[in-house]
Amino acid sequence: MGRSPCCEKAHTNKGAWTKEEDQRLVAYIKAHGEGSWRSLPKAAGLLRCGKSCRLRWINYLRPDLKRGNFTEEEDDIIIKLHGLLGNKWSQIAGRLPGRTDNEIKNYWNTHIKRKLLARGIDPQTHRPLSVAAAAGPERPGTNSHQDHLAARSSCSPETSCAGRSSDHDSGVSAPRLGCCIDLNLSISQPSQPSLPSSSPLPVKQDAEATNSAMAVVVSRATVSTSYSDGKNICLCLNRLGLQRGDGCTCSHV
DNA sequence: AAGCCGCCCAACCGCACCGTG
DNA sequence: GCACGGTGCGGTTGGGCGGCT
Numbered sequence: 001m002g003r004s005p006c007c008e009k010a011h012t013n014k015g016a017w018t019k020e021e022d023q024r025l026v027a028y029i030k031a032h033g034e035g036s037w038r039s040l041p042k043a044a045g046l047l048r049c050g051k052s053c054r055l056r057w058i059n060y061l062r063p064d065l066k067r068g069n070f071t072e073e074e075d076d077i078i079i080k081l082h083g084l085l086g087n088k089w090s091q092i093a094g095r096l097p098g099r100t101d102n103e104i105k106n107y108w109n110t111h112i113k114r115k116l117l118a119r120g121i122d123p124q125t126h127r128p129l130s131v132a133a134a135a136g137p138e139r140p141g142t143n144s145h146q147d148h149l150a151a152r153s154s155c156s157p158e159t160s161c162a163g164r165s166s167d168h169d170s171g172v173s174a175p176r177l178g179c180c181i182d183l184n185l186s187i188s189q190p191s192q193p194s195l196p197s198s199s200p201l202p203v204k205q206d207a208e209a210t211n212s213a214m215a216v217v218v219s220r221a222t223v224s225t226s227y228s229d230g231k232n233i234c235l236c237l238n239r240l241g242l243q244r245g246d247g248c249t250c251s252h253v
Numbered sequence: 254a255a256g257c258c259g260c261c262c263a264a265c266c267g268c269a270c271c272g273t274g
Numbered sequence: 275g276c277a278c279g280g281t282g283c284g285g286t287t288g289g290g291c292g293g294c295t
Contacts, residue, residue, distance in 0.1 A: 054281080101283075
């Protein structure tokens with residue numbers, strides 16, 4: 001039994017992509033568009049697995065990719081979103097135009113983790129290391145009702161870039177998620193206090209189910225930020241991959 | 254100059270999810 | 275409801291490169 005492999009491994013190239021392969025892939029996608037990854041390699045004349053083609057396109061060849069170093073502003077957004085979403089790299093990437101999940105994941109593991117540890121913050125829990133150690137392992141998103149995330153404290157004075165220009169054109173329409181804003185990210189319970197037992201949501205029994213349930217809680221949560229002047233911004237809808245009505249009680253347009 | 258070491262990042266792998274028949 | 279195929283996601287790996295001794 002078992003599913004068939006995604007491609008015939010014996011006849012596919014692996015490892016680094018050549019310029020010619022890149023050109024073939026780009027030319028094919030320009031002509032036919034994305035999608036049908038499984039059949040794409042054959043159609044494009046590539047000896048590659050469809051997954052490999054997709055990855056190459058998404059992470060490297062896409063024309064809208066922003067190459068280069070991450071800005072302090074992007075750092076802060078990543079840290080805060082990680083505090084909210086955990087290792088949901090694709091969702092974090094969705095909030096950073098031009099960045100890929102792979103890029104962010106790598107950047108997190110190589111730079112931000114270290115940066116947080118240097119500040120005495122546990123990169124997984126976003127709590128001070130001493131607290132995190134005492135509280136034991138805890139994943140972001142498991143924070144209970146209105147638990148303001150410790151990620152707030154991650155925007156330390158030395159990185160809060162007071163006076164920094166806020167005209168960063170991130171492609172995210174205003175309000176911008178910049179470190180000049182006192183991002184007061186929080187997750188609160190949705191308006192309905194608890195899910196009825198007849199909830200259509202899947203009920204699982206294992207640890208994986210806990211993660212799924214967590215994702216549900218996050219996706220149904222009302223996510224808001226507040227400026228230091230007290231104005232609230234809704235980050236639901238597309239901003240965090242949430243849908244209108246998924247626990248959103250705000251009156252955004 | 255040569256060897257070693259650590260870091261970075263592109264790419265791979267396995268699994269989960271989703272749509273369809 | 276179930277099986278299957280396609281796609282997406284997150285964790286991990288390993289090659290290349292630069293710095294250090």
